[in-house]
Amino acid sequence: MNFDPSQESEVQGLHTALGALFVLLPIALGMKHPHLFYGSPRIIGSLLGVVFAGLKEFIWDQEMESPAVRGSNLRDFSFYIVGITAANIVLWL
Numbered sequence: 001m002n003f004d005p006s007q008e009s010e011v012q013g014l015h016t017a018l019g020a021l022f023v024l025l026p027i028a029l030g031m032k033h034p035h036l037f038y039g040s041p042r043i044i045g046s047l048l049g050v051v052f053a054g055l056k057e058f059i060w061d062q063e064m065e066s067p068a069v070r071g072s073n074l075r076d077f078s079f080y081i082v083g084i085t086a087a088n089i090v091l092w093l
Contacts, residue, residue, distance in 0.1 A: 008071075012079045015053075019083020022049025023091070042091060047082050053080035 005013075026045035038044070057077040061070050 011071075012075070014017065015076050015079035016083035016086070019049055019053065019080040019085075020087035021083075022046065022080075023084055023087035027091070046088060047086045049080060055075050059065065 023042055023045045026041035053079065057073040061073055
C-alpha cells in the first residue's frame, strides 16, 4: 500500500484540525477554569475560530502570501469551518 497524500490534502487536514482545536481547547480550559468563558466555552471557541479563520485567510494570507502559495482562501476558510462544525457535532452527540 502506498500512502503518499498530496500537499493539498495535508494542508486542508491541518485547517480542519485547527478549526476543531478552536472548539476543543476552550472546553478543556473551561473544565479547569470555568469563569474564563462565562459558561459557554463551545460557543466562544467557535466564534473565535470563525473570526480567526476569516482574518487569517482573507486579510493576512491575501497580503502576505504569493498567489501560488496561497491557493484558494475560500477553500482554506471552508476547511476551518468543517473542523469547527465537526467538533461541535461530536460534542453534541
